[in-house]
Amino acid sequence: MTLVDRDFQGAAGDAGTKDLASVQDTAGAERPLIELRQVSKTFGTVKALQDLEVSIRPGELVTVVGPSGCGKSTLFNILAGLEEPDPGNILRLKGVSSAASDLLGKVSFMPQRDLLLPWRNVIDNAILALEIEGMPRAEARKLAMDMLPEFGLAGFEAQYPNQLSGGMRQRVALMRTFLFKRDLMLLDEPFGALDALTRTMMQRWLLDVWQKHKRTVLFITHDVDEAIFLGDRVLVMTARPGRIKLEQVVELPRPRKANIVTSLEFISLKKTLLEAIEEESMKSFQVAGH
Amino acid sequence: MSASVSSDSLRQFSRGIAGALLVAAVWELCARGLDLPAYVLPSVSSILAGLASDAGSLLAAARFTAAESFTGYAIGCLAGMTAAVLVTMIPSARSVVVPLATAINSVPVVAYSPLVLLWFGIGMASKIVMVAIAVSFTIFLSTIAGLDRVDRKSVDLIRSFGADRFTVLWRLRLPTALPLVIAGMRVSTVRSVIVAIVTEMLGAYGGLGWVIYQAVLQVDFVKVWAAIIVASAISLAFFGAISFVERRYVFWR
Ligand SMILES: Nc1ncnc2c1ncn2[C@@H]1O[C@H](COP(=O)(O)OP(=O)(O)OP(=O)(O)O)[C@@H](O)[C@H]1O
Ligand SMILES: [Mg+2]
Numbered sequence: 243m244t245l246v247d248r249d250f251q252g253a254a255g256d257a258g259t260k261d262l263a264s265v266q267d268t269a270g271a272e273r274p275l276i277e278l279r280q281v282s283k284t285f286g287t288v289k290a291l292q293d294l295e296v297s298i299r300p301g302e303l304v305t306v307v308g309p310s311g312c313g314k315s316t317l318f319n320i321l322a323g324l325e326e327p328d329p330g331n332i333l334r335l336k337g338v339s340s341a342a343s344d345l346l347g348k349v350s351f352m353p354q355r356d357l358l359l360p361w362r363n364v365i366d367n368a369i370l371a372l373e374i375e376g377m378p379r380a381e382a383r384k385l386a387m388d389m390l391p392e393f394g395l396a397g398f399e400a401q402y403p404n405q406l407s408g409g410m411r412q413r414v415a416l417m418r419t420f421l422f423k424r425d426l427m428l429l430d431e432p433f434g435a436l437d438a439l440t441r442t443m444m445q446r447w448l449l450d451v452w453q454k455h456k457r458t459v460l461f462i463t464h465d466v467d468e469a470i471f472l473g474d475r476v477l478v479m480t481a482r483p484g485r486i487k488l489e490q491v492v493e494l495p496r497p498r499k500a501n502i503v504t505s506l507e508f509i510s511l512k513k514t515l516l517e518a519i520e521e522e523s524m525k526s527f528q529v530a531g532h
Numbered sequence: 533m534s535a536s537v538s539s540d541s542l543r544q545f546s547r548g549i550a551g552a553l554l555v556a557a558v559w560e561l562c563a564r565g566l567d568l569p570a571y572v573l574p575s576v577s578s579i580l581a582g583l584a585s586d587a588g589s590l591l592a593a594a595r596f597t598a599a600e601s602f603t604g605y606a607i608g609c610l611a612g613m614t615a616a617v618l619v620t621m622i623p624s625a626r627s628v629v630v631p632l633a634t635a636i637n638s639v640p641v642v643a644y645s646p647l648v649l650l651w652f653g654i655g656m657a658s659k660i661v662m663v664a665i666a667v668s669f670t671i672f673l674s675t676i677a678g679l680d681r682v683d684r685k686s687v688d689l690i691r692s693f694g695a696d697r698f699t700v701l702w703r704l705r706l707p708t709a710l711p712l713v714i715a716g717m718r719v720s721t722v723r724s725v726i727v728a729i730v731t732e733m734l735g736a737y738g739g740l741g742w743v744i745y746q747a748v749l750q751v752d753f754v755k756v757w758a759a760i761i762v763a764s765a766i767s768l769a770f771f772g773a774i775s776f777v778e779r780r781y782v783f784w785r
Contacts, residue, residue, distance in 0.1 A: 322692040347694025357686050360784040361707050371693040374703070402784060422693060 275300045275425055275458050276321065279332035282483070283316050283325065290316045291327070292483035300425070303452055303459045305469035307519060308479030308487075309526040314462045315354060317484070318428045321460070322351040336425075350422040354430045356415040358403040364414050365390075365399040371422035386421060392451065393417045409440045416448075420455065429461045433468065445471055446500060453497065466515050467503055470494070476511075478518045481526035488518045541779075570753045579761065582754040589743070594762050596739040597728050600656050601770070604663025605724040609717060611664065612671030617701065620679045630676060637669035645731050654735040659728045666727045667720045674716030678709025711785055714778045721770040729763055740766075 274297040283291040290313040298304055308314055319325040320333075323345035327333070333340055335348070350371070358367045368389075369382035390396045393413045403411055412432060419427060432448075433441045445468055452459060463469050469476045470492055478488040492511060494502055502508055556576045562568065563575035570578070583590065619626050645662055652658035682705050690704055732741025740763045747755035 324688045351692040374693045
């Protein structure tokens with residue numbers, strides 16, 4: 243209960259986009275929100291992650307790219323508290339050493355598939371996490387109703403998932419994640435299944451929502467353009483076992499317009515990143531081939 | 533959406549009625565035209581007349597059988613679901629209990645009825661126990677199958693929201709299982725009436741099975757048929773009621 247109260251006070255405090263820049267200016271000085279050192283994860287004989295080092299500052303939007311199967315979702319599962327990494331790791335949340343399982347309920351996690359519950363309508367899917375926290379249904383529904391327009395779902399509150407388009411389902415899943423107000427938000431390829439046009443709309447929309455709500459976001463994607471367009475930093479992972487191969491700071495000014503993707507700066511970043519990814523993808527194909 | 537469902541079911545219903553009327557007409561023609569003796573096939577009109585003249589005793593018997601079936605059904609459903617939930621919460625019990633239940637469920641339950649009559653007497657209790665046994669195994673197995681359909685990723689998602697095992701059960705596993713549980717409940721309705729009637733035939737103080745058995749002894753085949761029709765009506769009504777509940781609450785499939 244106290245957890246809920248604190249989070250909602252926090253949420254009420256974040257008004258507008260203007261504070262964001264100042265958060266970023268001072269971010270270097272702030273201690274990381276979450277920090278991983280020497281994190282490895284083995285499944286039987288498969289080494290999914292090896293000596294991964296990541297640190298995320300409050301308010302950052304960090305994107306993660308890497309070849310398929312390199313352990314991106316595994317990293318998220320660890321951060322969400324669902325998988326325990328191999329022994330010998332260091333995991334710090336706000337400077338406090340923790341086991342992964344301590345993170346259960348402390349991170350808002352959106353998995354690769356939307357996983358909406360077919361027996362709940364839009365509004366009740368969106369409030370799932372709030373209900374689990376113990377918030378009365380009526381109160382949770384009211385909060386969610388107020389958020390519907392922002393997620394482009396106004397008027398759809400009573401629809402069931404099988405009546406929605408892919409893009410809308412994804413927005414409901416995102417809304418469920420946003421309503422679970424936690425300091426760190428993990429988004430695993432949220433737009434991966436959408437067509438190109440819908441995806442660019444969703445990216446712009448996500449940036450708006452993110453700037454307004456000021457959350458720390460870790461965002462997995464397969465799409466380099468998406469990684470650059472959204473991120474303050476892009477992390478490129480190696481082929482399995484996954485490590486961070488390259489950490490690329492994106493200094494494009496915010497708010498970012500759609501046409502930024504044709505700027506020289508964007509294109510040169512894209513070139514660097516594509517080269518790094520290409521190298522790793524080749525490796526993972528060679529491994530798979532043998 | 534709901535409009536099309538109800539017009540669909542209305543069409544189905546009227547087709548069913550039309551079919552029943554057709555069968556009754558052919559039946560009447562055969563019984564009269566071929567002048568069949570009553571022990572082969574009494575005419576529909578004589579059965580209806582029998583229904584009317586024996587209405588009082590048939591209704592009492594119907595109430596008796598319905599009470600046994602519903603009580604046994606309710607107990608069986610509750611027992612089957614509870615057992616299934618317990619077994620899925622205790623994984624080590626599962627590998628023993630499920631094969632055993634499958635084996636027991638594959639023996640026709642009526643095979644146990646002489647024993648049950650011996651243990652519980654020939655009153656209502658033995659019928660209720662028989663029905664409960666028959667229903668509980670079916671519901672147990674369909675609930676287990678339903679609970680197993682839950683997706684690991686969905687469990688992970690709600691655990692990441694801080695859900696404990698009971699929350700996972702209540703918010704995720706049980707709703708996921710519901711379609712299969714209700715399908716099992718629908719099938720069990722008819723089974724529960726059959727088991728009650730068959731057990732009554734083997735020894736009872738009342739009920740439709742007992743009426744049928746007595747009527748056969750008295751060579752009153754019109755009464756046998758009248759009782760069969762009442763039994764079918766109970767079964768159908770029961771089946772219809774659960775189907776209605778199913779359509780209403782499992783709308784997402
Ligand atoms: N629970 C598990 N049991 C066994 N192996 C697993 C498990 N989870 C992941 N793996 C293995 O770990 C490796 C990394 O998987 P992961 O899902 O993290 O990759 P990914 O980078 O998210 O891939 P994609 O981009 O295709 O989503 C894969 O080889 C996968 O087979
Ligand atoms: Mg993945």
